[in-house]
Amino acid sequence: MKIQSIKASRFNALAAYARNPTVKLYSEEVDWYQTDDLLIVACMILDFTDGDYAGNIMVRDEAERYRNVTLSAFISDFEHAKTALFKKMEECYGNIDNIRLQYEGEINPPTPVDFFTPLKTTRNRLDNLFEELINNPMHLSAKNIIEPMMRWYEDADGNFIEQFQTTGFRQRIWELYLFAMLIENDVVLEPSGAIPDFICDSFYGKFCIEATTINPTVTKGVVESIPTSSSLAELENIQLNYYPIKFGSALFSKLRKQYWLKEECVGKPLIFAVTDCLSPESGKISKNSLAYYLYGYMHESQHDDNGQLQILPRRIDEHRWGEKVIPSGFFNLDNSEHISAVIFSNDASFGKFNRMGLMSGFAPAGTQMRRLGTMYDPDPNATEQLPFYLNVNDENYQELWTEGLDVYHNPNALFPLSPSIFENAAHHYLLPDGNIRTTFPEFMPYGSITRICLPE
Structure with missing residues (x-):
């Protein structure tokens, strides 16, 4: 057994769901470790009260989920505390077969799940993106980080693997992204059934999330074609009508289910989380369309005689496509x-999961990634996006799961959502005059692509 120092992002991907965020009220994580076989991970914490260090040790159980098992001694000197932590990890490793047991005596204890080997019942109907994930070496970083993250999932429906490999792949990847984003924001996920998808507790209160996706319509086995444009006018028509109807179908279906009446949701903010799964690129086009549909306004811009940008709201009554x-x-x-x-x-x-995988040590050695796209220009008079080009391999490269998240607040909400919950997201608020006030993080990508070069 060897103990290795790891990045915080890798520790988070492996075991953050097993950590109680309330410890951040009185301590700070300062270093992270793993055994070379990943049976044990640990983090060193600094206690704010007396300035002592101690190690929090987590061990994989029979289902390969990490569980808190013990703390090493509190010691004022970091190096001495590190020595004590490593000794404690070695003691745990020497008794690992017993420490791992969490379900001893249960009739049907959970076992490790193989998410990626096609089932007999799914082999002939695998989702094309699932096949891409398991077969294309370009996505090894994504596959390697997805596997440990998926251990958190409680199979409330009893058919998770089948759905993940077939018709529910896009929905499950969206839920996995939301899980990672929530954990990153110090949200504790409470056990739940299948509805709603996430019952959450945070430093800023409890809330619930129900996730959905917009997908191509399939009629008698034929998948609809996504409209394309050959002119700016056609693009604007697609954004104003086609995509809002897609978002409307998904969100209105969720609205009709009245989740707010369920015991878990009563009296709490309720969030609908939606993403565009029509094609790998369509989300960059439909992004504006969601705001059109939610608020019922589009916005035209012009500069006045002094060069100041003026935003003119225009009410939208309906969306019409065919x-x-x-x-x-x-x-x-x-x-x-x-x-x-x-x-x-x-x-x-896949681009997001590949980048986070590389950044967190899940990529094959020698993998190179470059990210290019456009970002919001902080200049208040700007009307165009700024291009960016980033080297994901750069030791200074940083990325959050929350990066790129848009939060559209309901001006009529009975239980408004605290913006502090998703601090690094873009927050949008409709004003009485039809304009939208937005608070942006320092870096807010509009869309990007990730170029990957594998080692020879």
């Missing part, structure tokens, strides 16, 4: 006051 017509303004619908916010990301993708 024979489909829906009213605009989701937050004005009956019962929508029960929805505190809608959150969206167009980056719950």
Whole structure:
């Protein structure tokens, strides 16, 4: 057994779900470790009260989920505390077969789950993106980080693996992204059934999340084609009508289920989380469309005689595409006051998981990644996005799961959502005059692609 120092991001990917965020009220994590076989991970904490260090040790159980098992002694000197922690880890390792047992005596104890080997019942109907994940070496970083993160999932429906490999792959990846993003924001996930997807507790109160995706319509086995544009006018029409109807179908279906009446949701902010799964690139186009539909406004811009940008709101009454017509303004619908916010990301993708995998030590040695895209320009008079180009291999490269998340607050919410819950997201608020006030983090990508070069 060898003990290795690791990055915080790797520790988070492996075991953050086993950590109680309330410890951050009186301590700070300062270093992280793993055994070379990953049976044990640990973090060194600094206690604020007396300035002592101690190690928190977590061990994989029979289902390969990490569990807190013990603390090493509190010691004022870091190096001495580190020595004590390593000794404690070695003691645990010497008794690992007994320490691992969490379900001894249970009739059907959980066992490790193989998420990636196709089941007999799924081999002939695998989702094309699932096949891409397990077969394309370009996505090894994503696959390697997804596997330990998925251990958190409680199979409330009893058919998780089948759905993950077939019809539910996009939904499950979206839920996995949300899980990682919530843990990153110090959210404790309470055990739940299948509905709603996440029952959450945070430093800023309790809330619930129900996740959904927008997907291509399949009619008699034929998948609809996503409209393309050959002119700016056609693109604007698609953004104003086609995509809002897609978002409307998914969100209105969730609204009709009245989650706010469920015991777990009563009296708490309720969030709908939605992403675009129509194609790998469509989320960059549909991003503006979601705001059109939610608030029922689009915004035109012009500069005045002094060069100052003026934003002119224009009310949208309806969205029309072919024979489909829906009213605009989701937050004005009956019962929508029960929805505190809608959150969206167009980056719950292989690119995101690959980058986070590389950054957290899950990529094959020698893997190179470059990220290019556009970001919001902080200049208040800017109307265009700024390009960016980043080297993911750079030791100074940093990325959060929350990066790229948009939070659209409901102006009519019965239980408003605290913006402090998702501190590093972009927060949008509709004002009485139809304008939208947005608070941006320091870096807010609009969309990006990740170029990957594997070692020879």
